[in-house]
Amino acid sequence: MTSKKLTNIISTAVPLPAENIDTDQIIPARFLKATHREGFGNHLFYDWRYNNKGALNPDCILNQPAWSGRILIAGKNFGCGSSREHAAWAIKDYGFDVIICSFFADIFRNNALNNFLLPLQVSEEVVQQLLQTVTAYPSLILEIDMAQTLLSVRELNLHLPFPMNSYKKSCFLNGHDDLAYLLSIKEEIKNFERNRPVYK
Amino acid sequence: MSGKLNLMGKTLFDKIWECHIVKEIEEGPSVLYIDRHYIHEVTSPQAFRSLEEKNIPVFRPHQVWATADHNIPTQDQHLPIKDTLSAQQVQLLTENCRKHNIKLMGIGHPFNGIVHVIGPELGITQPGMTIVCGDSHTSTHGAFGCLAFGIGTSEVEMVLATQCLLQHRPKIMRIQIDGQLQPGVLSKDIILYLIARLSTNGATGYFIEFAGDTIRNLSMEARMTICNMSIEMGARGGLIAPDETTFTYLRNREFLSDEEWEKQLPIWKTLYSDPAASFDKEIRINAADISPMITYGTNPGMGVGIGDKIPLLKDVEASAQKDYRHALAYMGLNEGQAMNGLHIDYVFIGSCTNARIEDLRIVADFIKGKKKSEHVTAWIVPGSKQVAEQAEQEGIGTILRDAGFQLRQPGCSACLAMNEDKIPEGKYCVSTSNRNFEGRQGINARTILASPLTAAAAAITGHICDARMLL
Ligand code: SF4
Numbered sequence: 184m185t186s187k188k189l190t191n192i193i194s195t196a197v198p199l200p201a202e203n204i205d206t207d208q209i210i211p212a213r214f215l216k217a218t219h220r221e222g223f224g225n226h227l228f229y230d231w232r233y234n235n236k237g238a239l240n241p242d243c244i245l246n247q248p249a250w251s252g253r254i255l256i257a258g259k260n261f262g263c264g265s266s267r268e269h270a271a272w273a274i275k276d277y278g279f280d281v282i283i284c285s286f287f288a289d290i291f292r293n294n295a296l297n298n299f300l301l302p303l304q305v306s307e308e309v310v311q312q313l314l315q316t317v318t319a320y321p322s323l324i325l326e327i328d329m330a331q332t333l334l335s336v337r338e339l340n341l342h343l344p345f346p347m348n349s350y351k352k353s354c355f356l357n358g359h360d361d362l363a364y365l366l367s368i369k370e371e372i373k374n375f376e377r378n379r380p381v382y383k
Numbered sequence: 384m385s386g387k388l389n390l391m392g393k394t395l396f397d398k399i400w401e402c403h404i405v406k407e408i409e410e411g412p413s414v415l416y417i418d419r420h421y422i423h424e425v426t427s428p429q430a431f432r433s434l435e436e437k438n439i440p441v442f443r444p445h446q447v448w449a450t451a452d453h454n455i456p457t458q459d460q461h462l463p464i465k466d467t468l469s470a471q472q473v474q475l476l477t478e479n480c481r482k483h484n485i486k487l488m489g490i491g492h493p494f495n496g497i498v499h500v501i502g503p504e505l506g507i508t509q510p511g512m513t514i515v516c517g518d519s520h521t522s523t524h525g526a527f528g529c530l531a532f533g534i535g536t537s538e539v540e541m542v543l544a545t546q547c548l549l550q551h552r553p554k555i556m557r558i559q560i561d562g563q564l565q566p567g568v569l570s571k572d573i574i575l576y577l578i579a580r581l582s583t584n585g586a587t588g589y590f591i592e593f594a595g596d597t598i599r600n601l602s603m604e605a606r607m608t609i610c611n612m613s614i615e616m617g618a619r620g621g622l623i624a625p626d627e628t629t630f631t632y633l634r635n636r637e638f639l640s641d642e643e644w645e646k647q648l649p650i651w652k653t654l655y656s657d658p659a660a661s662f663d664k665e666i667r668i669n670a671a672d673i674s675p676m677i678t679y680g681t682n683p684g685m686g687v688g689i690g691d692k693i694p695l696l697k698d699v700e701a702s703a704q705k706d707y708r709h710a711l712a713y714m715g716l717n718e719g720q721a722m723n724g725l726h727i728d729y730v731f732i733g734s735c736t737n738a739r740i741e742d743l744r745i746v747a748d749f750i751k752g753k754k755k756s757e758h759v760t761a762w763i764v765p766g767s768k769q770v771a772e773q774a775e776q777e778g779i780g781t782i783l784r785d786a787g788f789q790l791r792q793p794g795c796s797a798c799l800a801m802n803e804d805k806i807p808e809g810k811y812c813v814s815t816s817n818r819n820f821e822g823r824q825g826i827n828a829r830t831i832l833a834s835p836l837t838a839a840a841a842a843i844t845g846h847i848c849d850a851r852m853l854l
Contacts (some may be wrong), residue, residue, distance in 0.1 A: 235827070350409075
């Protein structure tokens, strides 16, 4: 994966109010047979976007031209279930850079971060407010300032800091990933192996 | 985030965690050293490809163990895999393991099987270790007193390259279960009960230690079932302090020599939460309150006791009502309906949750001399080659076949339906696996999670029933 830094995002958003969206919905297992990371966007939410004859399902919000953008707003416990990173790849490949949710499943959050897909956590109240507003006004612009870790929506007079530790923030701003960091401390890792501590 | 200052005692989690910290990043995660890394064909190819592109070698190949399990067929395994994409993934795994000198227990290998079944069975999983795998049910290995958890493919790549991961210390929850289980209640029922009580995100951000005399009295197989599904509550993993049951289980395992066992034993015996250790959250459960469980919805938390009715819509939290209605519509069920008596089409006994030898024994004991209902298709897919062999030796294979069950070859099979073992549209399948998500077992398939005993009973009567009436 080429690391892609993410600084400021100004975009409309797509509302997906369902809760507990699991990775089997995000990308069904039958699409996991590829051995590359690219191209999974075609299969994102496949069983929602297409009916079982392979035709577009007009009821699915992702098929409605009114809503588009780089930001997905979702109901709580997004990304639960299987650890498949294909879920994060599919979302990123489809064109999203940010998911706003009140509660992310653990492994999914890590997978998202490792792919420079921002899991932006705000309170459930704010999520509900955003879902309602974006559903009613699809052209609403959301702004995310990575350096300040700030989410703003001018129409709602919303300026909200979101949690992100400074290590990850600098990864996003500079396009560095965890692997690069771990490789840089390899001597320390070897040293640790030579002097393994015992349980106390 | 570092462990909180605790002068009173340490939790089992912290004892293991602290011994694996290479360093801590200021205002960031910790660098956690990984002892064992299991890989399989579906979540590893992109990791190897990426390492090759960057020309990074595998750092500690002897700490990596590979198996093919997720997409392989469960019939005619001696023949080439028909599905070209699956064949490609398995082929790529074989090549990657050869190139990087990683031990592979691939298709046809006498030790082949589902990753979370073979790790413990071969003695690769041992108390006090940190264990990861690109599969969320890696939590299974926690039954041996390990920090074991699932990771994504980028993390698979990190572990291959450096044997380390960046991790934040989770919060620790202790679930203490005491008392005698009712007859016919299995460890699968315990965990389904807990998920129904805590919900599918009730333990997000936590690692769970399971304790109490009910847990102590369980076999290793039964403990694995509980740790396996601990993540369905959102937990990062689950663990159980090792004890005599654990140590006995680990005797005479393929990749754990007697000398090593003896050398490690005194260390393993230090692995428990100190009596005064404090937890971020504690829950107590009375084992007698648990009855055989069955799910009615599309996540593992939507479960009830076998004799209970599906909850009424008005009793569901307002914000969850829409999803609730959707789930019941998907399942073709109604609020207030009894699960008991529901006509079913398939029974799947398999997966890393319930396909160990003990599970097969429970099923065989129960169905001995009985016949499966005519309209039911019943698949039993052993968790590993060794389980399959032992089942034949013990005569379990014959009992199952006589009862009309299809005994397949090992693999993940209908747990995630990546191979051809799929449940047809609209059909009901009572499954001993771990997830009843929409489409998990096939497009529009309807999954009902249960214990091996409840699944076996459904296979015999052709509908959901309380196995205890047939005992
Ligand atoms: S049996 Fe199911 S849950 Fe277990 S490793 Fe295989 S796919 Fe994952």
